[in-house]
Amino acid sequence: MTRLKMKRLLLCASIVLNVLLTTIIHTSAQHSGVTYLKGATVVDLTGRAPFQANVILRDGQIESITTSPTVPPDGHVIDVSGDYVLPGFTDMHAHVTFLRDDSYSSYDRATSEQVLKMLLAYGITTVRNPAAPAVESVRLRDDVANGKILGPRILTAGEALNGKPFSTEAEIRAEVKRQAAVGVNYIKVYANSTPQQTAVAIDEAHKHGLKVIGHLQITDWPTAAGLGIDFVTHGVCWSASALPPQKRYEYEEEVRHLGPMKARIFWLESVDVNGPKMNRIIKSLKQHHISVDPTLIAYKTKFIPMERYRGKQNVSLAPRAMQESWIDGGFTADWTPSDYARMQKAWPKMLEIVALYYHEGVLLTTGSDLPNSWVVPGISLHQEMELLSEAGIPTQDVLAMATRNAAAALGLDREIGTVEVGKRADLVILAANPLDDIRNTRRIKYVVTDGKLFQPGSLLTH
């Protein structure tokens, strides 16, 4: 038997074992119906200081948060004294319908299911899937909702509108209608969409009651804001119009000659963080209540030498098919050491920009942009929180971005985002205080989704 075969066999054996374990915990929690989290320190993320209480979960909801020691007769007691109970985390940018290559036809359902369990294991109980094959994503979302498979609650967009192949007004409207009929939650507009095309997509989406997520570049953020976009993704727009006028031509030349990814080095070097262009962007985001998921981890993994990520323990935890899709080196495979050195030098400006959004009151959320190269499901959201913390955002507010802010941005703040009576029992239970150190969000003892309690180890299949 080759080593590879042996490895696969062991992997299979561990999958079977984990499936068994998962089933056991799953059914035992479901049987009781009521879970009594005893002696918790509740970090409820409403703004209140942490407090001691017992938390009772019934039928997938938080039934009470109480100092009374009376355990309900049907209660399944979990001792969490010394532990911290928080709302489950949200990854606002998780392409959970895994594609083996860039084509929507390369959808891989088995890996997608593995990704969902991984996300849960890392405390993520809600994801927004911001561009994906519509039919398959809606099916995956509904299979989680119906309890057929295990994973975070999914909200999903369909295929991104990117100028082509839907370029005329009629084509764009027809495609939005089709996706709406399939049952997507959002419409996604991508980088090559012109202002005219973006306007049509937004108009048609809103007619169907669907909000629009923009990963935009040709259409700049203030323009999109004026057109009624609901969300923008990624920390910066990379648009020429965001640069000081004297830098624009050179940037456009770089995009033409070096391609958009390498030109980003010049963009970040040239952007005036406190200048009038950034100011206008921030004003437009605030005025139109547009939330942003900065996805710093997706930038960081691209912009610093890939060797730093290869072979690291994190990467080996990603599903095999995902690791294989990263072998070609991603979007920055052609960068030279000096390109990386320049980008690393400019990198602090990225953190400054995100910190500026924060200080100016832009609604920020947390997203990873998995499965971009080396963006490992689950772990990457914790890395994102660490990067937001590194940008100077207070720990309490970083935690709010991953919970309460995300819920508000998704319009789900009555259901999730805080630990309060009547909310969905989507929780994460940590062995250490995340307010002391954001890295403590990784010290997960239990994850609760829809009232069902799991130990992370039971959800990881390798």
Ligand SMILES: [Zn+2]
């Ligand atoms: Zn994305």
